[in-house]
Amino acid sequence: MPELYQELVKLSGSDMYPFHMPGHKRNLESTPMKGAFRCDITEIDDFDNLHDEEGIILEAEERANRLYGADKTYFLVNGSSCGVLAALSAAVPENGAVLAARGSHKSFYHAAYLRHLDIHYLPYKINEEYGIPESYRAEDVAAALEKEKVSAVFITSPTYEGKCSEVGAIAKLCHEKGIPLIVDEAHGAHFGFYQGDEDIKKNSQEEFASIPDSSVHQGADIVIHSVHKTLPSMTQTALIHVQGNLVDKALLKRFLRIYQSSSPSYVLMSSIDLAMKEIEQNGKDYFSKLLYFRNKIDKETSKTSYLKVVGRNDIEDAAKVLIFVKKHAMTGQALYDILRKEFRLQLEMAGEYYVLAIITGSDTEEGIDRLIAAVNEIDGRLSEAKEPQETDNLFVPTLPEKALSLCEAWDSSKERVRLRDCAGRISAEFINLYPPGIPIVAPGEVISQQIAEELNTFIKRHMNLQGVEALDDGENYVQVVAQNPLG
Numbered sequence: 040m041p042e043l044y045q046e047l048v049k050l051s052g053s054d055m056y057p058f059h060m061p062g063h064k065r066n067l068e069s070t071p072m073k074g075a076f077r078c079d080i081t082e083i084d085d086f087d088n089l090h091d092e093e094g095i096i097l098e099a100e101e102r103a104n105r106l107y108g109a110d111k112t113y114f115l116v117n118g119s120s121c122g123v124l125a126a127l128s129a130a131v132p133e134n135g136a137v138l139a140a141r142g143s144h145k146s147f148y149h150a151a152y153l154r155h156l157d158i159h160y161l162p163y164k165i166n167e168e169y170g171i172p173e174s175y176r177a178e179d180v181a182a183a184l185e186k187e188k189v190s191a192v193f194i195t196s197p198t199y200e201g202k203c204s205e206v207g208a209i210a211k212l213c214h215e216k217g218i219p220l221i222v223d224e225a226h227g228a229h230f231g232f233y234q235g236d237e238d239i240k241k242n243s244q245e246e247f248a249s250i251p252d253s254s255v256h257q258g259a260d261i262v263i264h265s266v267h268k269t270l271p272s273m274t275q276t277a278l279i280h281v282q283g284n285l286v287d288k289a290l291l292k293r294f295l296r297i298y299q300s301s302s303p304s305y306v307l308m309s310s311i312d313l314a315m316k317e318i319e320q321n322g323k324d325y326f327s328k329l330l331y332f333r334n335k336i337d338k339e340t341s342k343t344s345y346l347k348v349v350g351r352n353d354i355e356d357a358a359k360v361l362i363f364v365k366k367h368a369m370t371g372q373a374l375y376d377i378l379r380k381e382f383r384l385q386l387e388m389a390g391e392y393y394v395l396a397i398i399t400g401s402d403t404e405e406g407i408d409r410l411i412a413a414v415n416e417i418d419g420r421l422s423e424a425k426e427p428q429e430t431d432n433l434f435v436p437t438l439p440e441k442a443l444s445l446c447e448a449w450d451s452s453k454e455r456v457r458l459r460d461c462a463g464r465i466s467a468e469f470i471n472l473y474p475p476g477i478p479i480v481a482p483g484e485v486i487s488q489q490i491a492e493e494l495n496t497f498i499k500r501h502m503n504l505q506g507v508e509a510l511d512d513g514e515n516y517v518q519v520v521a522q523n524p525l526g
């Protein structure tokens with residue numbers, strides 16, 4: 040059976056001359072990035088077509104589908120972002136309503152904007168110990184579905200920080216109402232392998248069962264995976280899986296054609312296929328390594344006093360190593376900066392009082408040992424400091440009052456006002472800390488005095504606040520809906 044990568048290698052070694060896009064013509068002299076350019080093509084003869092696949096791409100998608108087990112799996116070359124756009128566009132009619140968590144990725148909000156969706160939020164749940172978004176239980180969704188009439192439910196599981204919701208029970212609830220469940224499982228492409236594997240049970244490798252099950256197995260109707268986040272695949276590569284009959288599969292395909300490039304990268308597609316092959320053939324080694332690294336980190340940092348690697352009772356995903364600063368002895372940003380500048384460790388993100396590392400089966404023992412050593416060393420310094428300074432309390436966000444719809448406000452006439460004068464005004468932009476990018480205020484919501492003060496605190500702490508602009512006059516500004524667009 041031909042495989043994408045091998046066919047590309049064959050093409051690159053052949054005498055076929057490329058009088059077609061891309062402009063670099065697979066000429067190695069055109070770039071220092073030799074390998075990828077040799078294989079970089081878009082649709083040409085014998086290489087199938089992502090938007091109407093029937094040959095080599097279809098086979099690759101079917102290979103991925105066999106691993107995850109949905110009705111249908113499609114390759115995405117524009118990341119999970121385009122999968123989220125397509126999923127919502129297909130599952131919710133224009134001007135329809137969707138139930139979602141506030142902590143949804145920005146692609147969710149972009150879909151709501153493009154399709155004029157009315158967003159009903161699940162109750163805002165923040166884990167008050169660590170200051171991270173909570174997962175959802177079926178009862179949260181059941182209560183919300185009693186109140187709101189929606190065409191679909193959208194949840195993110197695992198969250199960016201690795202917390203998993205009760206997907207199976209939520210899917211059941213949705214299906215009782217006859218509506219689909221979309222799960223943004225962008226961070227969980229490594230979930231759900233070997234769950235019922237007899238061989239593994241026999242060899243008592245039950246540990247694999249400690250990796251959460253995938254939302255596909257748990258009955259979600261659409262599941263989106265960023266292959267590039269936790270599996271060995273190139274940036275932008277992702278998958279979307281669809282199953283059951285609550286989502287119109289032809290409509291989903293239509294929206295994938297709309298949101299994906301008409302010149303899909305074969306380098307990216309073959310990278311997905313190679314990652315699938317790696318999991319198919321060597322997945323047990325890959326996941327054993329992930330779990331070995333994770334257990335090593337947990338064990339060898341277990342005696343720390345201030346830096347706590349949050350255990351898997353609280354954060355189920357083994358790939359997410361959240362290092363929390365107890366007693367708020369330093370900010371997450373300060374810890375992140377020390378790890379980067381002094382220990383040369385680039386972490387995924389800094390939160391208020393934590394940093395987040397992503398580990399996978401592709402890490403090296405040396406890298407893991409360096410992280411362990413750094414955590415122990417910094418913890419030692421904090422312990423030696425006479426009185427670690429307890430800083431402010433955690434920011435616990437609340438849902439702002441909504442005055443206009445997201446689309447009305449984002450498309451409205453805007454004006455720029457000083458942050459210190461903005462209380463009571465309707466935001467015309469998203470304001471969020473990045474990462475993870477969860478809106479503190481979304482367009483159409485009222486910026487209260489309390490929110491304005493919180494934004495100010497983030498600025499003082501030099502946190503990466505998006506949607507607030509510092510101008511030369513030394514003031515910070517936000518975009519609000521113009522009070523009198525004609526005047």
Ligand SMILES: Cc1ncc(COP(=O)(O)O)c(C=O)c1O
Pocket residue numbers: 117118119120121123144146195198199223225226265275276277
């Ligand atoms: C929860 C979540 N969903 C979707 C996405 C989008 O994924 P991608 O970068 O593959 O487009 C991200 C990206 O960070 C994410 O964190």
